[in-house]
Amino acid sequence: MKNTRVLLAKVGLDGHDRGLKLVAHYLMEAGMEVIYLGLRQTPEQVVSAALEEDVDVVGLSFLAGDHLILAPRVLEGLKRSGLEEVMVLVGGIVLERDVPRLEAMGVRKVFLPGTPPGEIVNFIQGAAT
């Protein structure tokens, strides 16, 4: 079985990526292949990287309150590129009341502040089996 491939990115202008880099570290340690695109990615960049890298999971981190505008763009782009099978996860500073809206857009799971990174690893592993 091939390793789970995970694409991580900060979409939007926010530059805080301590949390996302921690997640990257934990995922790699769990044996997954992680591609971290870095800061200030556009939805288009994320979609084309997802296509090129043939990933199973896309993880997006938002801390500046722009998730309801930017997450749907990534989801739509993935759909247009025929990547609706790719699991999209969101983490960061997201209000609980926004979770159902993100899920309705097609985000598989939203990880709220304080989530242990191990929980994200378990979620991806659980979804893969």
Added chain:
Amino acid sequence: MSFTTDSGIPVKAVYTPDDFPERDYPKKLGAPGEYPYTRGVYPTMYRGQLWTMRQYAGFGTAEETNRRFRYLLEQGSTGLSMAFDLPTQLGLDSDAPAAEGAVGRVGVAVDSLADMETIFEGIPLDKVSTSMTINATAPVLLAMVLAVGERQGVPAAKLSGTTQNDILKEFIARGTYIFPPQPSLKLALDIVEYCQRHVPRWNTMNIAGYHIREAGADAIQELAFTLANAIAYIEAAVRRGLAVDEFAPRLSYSLGCFRDLFEEIAKYRAARRLFARIMKERFHARDPKSLLFRTFSGSCGSTLVAQQPLNNIVRVTLHALMGVLGGHQAIHTACWDEGFALPSQEAATIALRTQQILAYESGLANTVDPLAGSYYVESLTDEIERRAEEYLSKIDAMGGMLAAIESGYIGREIQAAAVRYQRAVDSGEKVIVGLNKFQSEEAGETPDLFEADPEVEPRQKRKLAELKGRRSPDEVNQALRQLQETIARNENVMPAVLDAVKAYATVGEICAVMRKHWGEYRAPVHIA
């Protein structure tokens, strides 16, 4: 069970005179306001003047920020601290495609001088000092403040305030850089040089450890990397031909307030001592003002917890206590609801009241450096200084901070510390009340959240379109051409930026000229 500080320094059960012999007093401490300044940068500290209660605010449009500033001043705030939205920090106008969803979100949107004029409407710039958290676009925003001052009839020589203007930490911690490191450093020094001549009371840089800590560094790394950044700026300024004693007195610093009370206080004391020695021995500063590690302290937002959020008021009280016992010149206290969204006005008021209670009710400000002579605090101060110095030697051996950043060393060190911290939280070795211990099933207090106004972005775009219709295109174009020539000649950009700002050229237009010349930087990523 082992006892350590939050940064892993072993802690003994009891400390005695063996840990801090009386004979060390004159050399290691000395009087407050005297070398090596361990006990404080001024002789009377808070008896002479209380710390500045500097609350960070700014959101939405210029009008809303103006209202919040006036409210804070009416409530007894003594300085303003301005937050800008990400497009402004990154040199993009509100109508840029990449700005969508970010306009007025984490700070105020400033496209042109017109916005800055509104922000300071009814706020006399000779009476209030303004601190601006702005880095890559600092020359543009500073020029706007100078222009507003001019319009209010306040000469540049009378303006006081701070530009954060600490671009190096953006590359290692906060991420709002635009240009590559070298031209970024040049721009930062342009402000230092310009203000030395024309705005003598302006604090040209606030070299910040706070963000380095928030990125995951421990207390020792925070101190060491902050000082390493300072050394890099000072060396570059000296290479430019500036005299240390001319510019160093206008540099200020900031450090975070994390969790471990004594470790943080020892960090601030060690910082003052180590910095004074570096300035004296390495840079041969003679003016005592050059030796002062004047600081602003900020509650580390990452210590706040979303679960049972009212507990954050207690955490923030401890942050303020560290700040006061640590002898800072200005203190910021975080709002308890910050972990969810921008603070509500009620939470912002509690944060300010917290400082006022410490200042006026607790007796904390009655005497200088009350923890001096504590065997534990002195021993910890020594140890933090020693460990920070080790880092500094290592960075020197790598060829200085710029090289250490570019090689990825600093990024890797911070990342490793962030992982260590997270592991300790995972295992429960580090307790976070409400998160990994003493969790509560009840949802707890739901904050009365600040709602981002969806009208802010369209309103700001309309204002920008109106401005573009109103101003003289010829004046704007000429000013931008001049700026381009100034950059090509490698001269100080400030005079040309000031002219461009006065012609109502926008932040985006001015930065586009710079982008065209210097290009944009893409930082290497370290996650392993």
